[in-house]
Amino acid sequence: xxxxxxxxxxxxxxxxxxxxxxxxxxxxxxxxxxxxxxxxxxxxxxxxxxxxxxxxxxxxxxxxxxxxxxxxxxxxxxxxxxxxxxxxxxxxxxxxxxxxxxxxxxxxxxxxxxxxxxxxxxxxxxxxxxxxxxxxxxxxxxxxxxxxxxxxxxxxxxxxxxxxxxxxxxxxxxxxxxxxxxxxxxxxxxxxxxxxxxxxxxxxxxxxxxxxxxxxxxxxxxxxxxxxxxxxxxxxxxxxxxxxxxxxxxxxxxxxxxxxxxxxxxxxxxxxxxxxxxxxxxxxxxxxxxxxxxx
Numbered sequence: 001x002x003x004x005x006x007x008x009x010x011x012x013x014x015x016x017x018x019x020x021x022x023x024x025x026x027x028x029x030x031x032x033x034x035x036x037x038x039x040x041x042x043x044x045x046x047x048x049x050x051x052x053x054x055x056x057x058x059x060x061x062x063x064x065x066x067x068x069x070x071x072x073x074x075x076x077x078x079x080x081x082x083x084x085x086x087x088x089x090x091x092x093x094x095x096x097x098x099x100x101x102x103x104x105x106x107x108x109x110x111x112x113x114x115x116x117x118x119x120x121x122x123x124x125x126x127x128x129x130x131x132x133x134x135x136x137x138x139x140x141x142x143x144x145x146x147x148x149x150x151x152x153x154x155x156x157x158x159x160x161x162x163x164x165x166x167x168x169x170x171x172x173x174x175x176x177x178x179x180x181x182x183x184x185x186x187x188x189x190x191x192x193x194x195x196x197x198x199x200x201x202x203x204x205x206x207x208x209x210x211x212x213x214x215x216x217x218x219x220x221x222x223x224x225x226x227x228x229x230x231x232x233x234x235x236x237x238x239x240x241x242x243x244x245x246x247x248x249x250x251x252x253x254x255x256x257x258x259x260x261x262x263x264x265x266x267x268x269x270x271x272x273x274x275x276x277x278x279x280x281x282x283x284x285x286x287x288x289x290x291x292x293x294x295x
Contacts, residue, residue, distance in 0.1 A: 043068055045064065046099055051096060170292075
């Protein structure tokens, strides 16, 4: 007979309101055959019941639906067709799941950890705050940690470079003993291609979460050159006698050549390299919190 996998995974449970007083409880779970293999993909007739007893007793609420199962995993919103009476949550509640006519065991208790009762518009409502998502998921949020956990569960932490204890699932199951520190950094999708890669600072085998420092791509700079000129700035007057004797004439019969050299001068070109910029290279951006689920 088919068996339901851990209900700890099942309750990423949280309440959704289509209207005041009509909550919908989202549940996820996994189904296996008796040999431990995930059941084939397809649609299953499933009945969900809420009890006040862990075994036996009378169902306080129930709903039957055709539920799609993919990879052995299903996802369903309780209360989609039959409204849930909020008085059910005034005491201990257990969820029973029936697949193809047989209820799976054991039932799962909804303890005070995943839900709390509160008043809402003069109507009692249920707030179920179990952990959403899967271990290793990363989320952006505008909410600070305490408010984010109210919405998503306390299995989420800031991705701030802290070490993880050995009993943390992200460490125990996947060997990640220290979180990446995402504070102030842009996140980039992992590129596992060996050619035409868009992330040249990492290889295809670089583990996700690896930090790479900033760098500016090779590029050209423009030069502003206003041109230049040379100014001798020295004149050399020459005075010759009115009459020049034949002895002073050169062999060609002309007047003797006399060369005059003045001092040289230098001048600068005025070339300057144009530059501008700040303390880092970045695109336009907004800042958000980055969270990761560790349990």
